[in-house]
Amino acid sequence: MDKSTVVLVVGSEALAQEVEAVSAAVKSRTIQVQRSPDLRRAGEAARTRRPDAVIVELGRDLRELHAFAAELESGADVAPVVVGAWSRETFLGEDPSSAYLIEATRARVRDFVRRPVSSTELAEVLERHLGARVASRAQGRVIAFVSNKGGVGKSTLAVSTACALAKTHGDRVVLIDASLQLGLCASMLDLEPTTTLVDAVMQQDRLDETLLRELTLQHACGLRVLAAPKDAMDAARIDDASLARVLSVARRAFDYVVVDTFPLLDSIAVAILDFADDACVVVTPTVPHVLGALPLLDVLERLGVGRGRQRIVLNHSHPRVAGTLTPEDVATRLQRRIDAVFPFDKGLLVAQNTGEPYALAVGRLFGFGRALAGFVDELARPRGAVTSDVAP
Ligand SMILES: Nc1ncnc2c1ncn2[C@@H]1O[C@H](COP(=O)(O)OP(=O)(O)O)[C@@H](O)[C@H]1O
Numbered sequence: 001m002d003k004s005t006v007v008l009v010v011g012s013e014a015l016a017q018e019v020e021a022v023s024a025a026v027k028s029r030t031i032q033v034q035r036s037p038d039l040r041r042a043g044e045a046a047r048t049r050r051p052d053a054v055i056v057e058l059g060r061d062l063r064e065l066h067a068f069a070a071e072l073e074s075g076a077d078v079a080p081v082v083v084g085a086w087s088r089e090t091f092l093g094e095d096p097s098s099a100y101l102i103e104a105t106r107a108r109v110r111d112f113v114r115r116p117v118s119s120t121e122l123a124e125v126l127e128r129h130l131g132a133r134v135a136s137r138a139q140g141r142v143i144a145f146v147s148n149k150g151g152v153g154k155s156t157l158a159v160s161t162a163c164a165l166a167k168t169h170g171d172r173v174v175l176i177d178a179s180l181q182l183g184l185c186a187s188m189l190d191l192e193p194t195t196t197l198v199d200a201v202m203q204q205d206r207l208d209e210t211l212l213r214e215l216t217l218q219h220a221c222g223l224r225v226l227a228a229p230k231d232a233m234d235a236a237r238i239d240d241a242s243l244a245r246v247l248s249v250a251r252r253a254f255d256y257v258v259v260d261t262f263p264l265l266d267s268i269a270v271a272i273l274d275f276a277d278d279a280c281v282v283v284t285p286t287v288p289h290v291l292g293a294l295p296l297l298d299v300l301e302r303l304g305v306g307r308g309r310q311r312i313v314l315n316h317s318h319p320r321v322a323g324t325l326t327p328e329d330v331a332t333r334l335q336r337r338i339d340a341v342f343p344f345d346k347g348l349l350v351a352q353n354t355g356e357p358y359a360l361a362v363g364r365l366f367g368f369g370r371a372l373a374g375f376v377d378e379l380a381r382p383r384g385a386v387t388s389d390v391a392p
């Protein structure tokens with residue numbers, strides 16, 4: 001299970017970059033940096049991302065900070081540690097007065113770091129306040145497959161990734177089929193849903209790790225599956241808040257939570273993206289689709305899913321024809337690094353009809369199997385220090 005320390009920076013991009021830069025030099029722990037531009041949006045971010053520490057850029061007015069800290073403490077089982085970052089510029093070239101520091105402490109600021117933040121100071125502050133606590137509060141990694149177009153391979157890659165992870169991690173992996181309008185994951189795995197995501201949503205008030213596990217279907221490879229609702233009427237019972245509840249329990253109950261989605265950027269998709277450690281944007285190598293993916297990347301950025309959480313996944317869902325873009329073409333058009341390239345493989349089409357997951361049949365040396373193995377190895381690596389904005 002991932003044991004990186006999540007640090008939410010509330011304030012300017014410059015402060016987030018500073019913290020990110022020094023985080024890389026902190027040897028004692030892996031730090032994942034996220035940012036929220038102001039306290040108002042940081043409250044929401046703290047609820048979904050559950051940071052271990054919050055570094056707040058201190059201004060001269062502490063009123064908002066009082067309310068924010070109270071909100072943090074009321075919402076979490078273990079409230080994150082609040083650290084104030086101050087710079088002399090804010091205090092007219094002086095150090096903050098002791099009256100100010102006392103007032104900040106009353107607003108539940110537990111420690112202070114002076115800007116520019118140094119790696120030694122950051123490491124010390126985190127050790128002092130988090131110590132052994134982080135290791136015991138580890139959370140699973142949420143991997144969501146998204147696109148603004150259907151038929152590009154989201155479900156294929158979600159099922160394949162989940163199966164490949166289950167090969168090593170068995171029933172510590174869950175696949176949640178949140179493609180609410182047309183969920184096919186269970187059938188791709190030849191499973192007959194007796195319970196679905198709707199049951200988890202209906203039980204949300206008493207949903208805990210044990211109950212969630214009970215509501216999943218189990219595949220022979222060990223993988224647990226929370227199937228999609230059986231029809232649109234059923235799907236209508238799910239909203240963003242209830243799905244968020246399911247995801248937050250899932251993240252505690254499993255090491256890996258793979259989520260398949262429907263190509264629509266509604267509040268459900270936004271709730272999923274809020275949780276995603278890896279928002280895998282699936283693109284196919286055709287000009288219209290690559291052009292179509294550009295605005296999606298832009299929207300993700302504005303939703304607070306920064307580049308540190310985005311993975312660009314190029315999937316050859318069709319055989320190569322004249323004019324098929326190369327990975328380099330796609331990278332140039334998107335102005336982004338491609339994180340994984342999946343080749344076209346007829347075996348996937350056959351597997352669809354047999355309900356035998358292709359990921360369990362292929363080796364890891366060639367073609368699709370090789371791409372999948374590389375992709376999954378990357379996902380299993382601890383998250384490094386990445387900056388991602390958690391609110392626009
Ligand atoms: N790499 C691939 N090689 C061959 N066929 C693929 C590949 N990726 C997807 N497909 C096929 O493309 C079709 C659409 O894939 P699907 O996963 O259902 O897309 P989405 O979930 O994005 O709508 C399916 O028939 C699937 O088998």
Ligand SMILES: [Mg+2]
Binds near residue numbers: 151155184261
């Ligand atoms: Mg699909």
